Amino acid sequence: AQTVTQSQPEMSVQEAETVTLSCTYDTSESNYYLFWYKQPPSRQMILVIRQEAYKQQNATENRFSVNFQKAAKSFSLKISDSQLGDTAMYFCAFMTNTDKLIFGTGTRLQVFP
């Protein structure tokens, strides 16, 4: 079975600091896609960043970047220069060619002033 594990239920960081959220997954597939979604208190799911497994280069979107380690099946999210608006639940998700997204249980991030 394909699974996604987020081992940090809660994290906190001070404004302007950097924080890393962990995610591991399990699959026997060789071609797949990985995503990080953000769910703020409004509960709207927002795509933060995505990574194709066949690309070795780590994806980057402004202050958000990933550390993709395919052999270790690890996909961590780094948030630089944290802002109060980054406070949210963050979900790691995995997709194969079935087009179904499989989500982790989420990490609640609190950014403090």
Added chain:
Amino acid sequence: DGGITQSPKYLFRKEGQNVTLSCEQNLNHDAMYWYRQDPGQGLRLIYYSQIVNDFQKGDIAEGYSVSREKKESFPLTVTSAQKNPTAFYLCASSTTPTENYGYTFGSGTRLTVV
């Protein structure tokens, strides 16, 4: 603007009643999905549909039913057979293949059994 509309935002159901959650999209997406979100459990897939008049069960389909008569619409019925329906329900859509865009989500429906 294109997007996904879920209604109602809040829904209360008496035990033994069936209720239907609405999901409409104007993104011209082929695929649509229903997820259930519970605290500490992430999002779990209930049903999905990749084409009109066809749908498949997800991981937790028991006690739920869906229809896909139009490309734009994918309503979810929570039946009285669902033993613990209180949860937050999210609808999503995507083009197929989806890998370039991920999913677009609606704003959700909070269902409470009273």
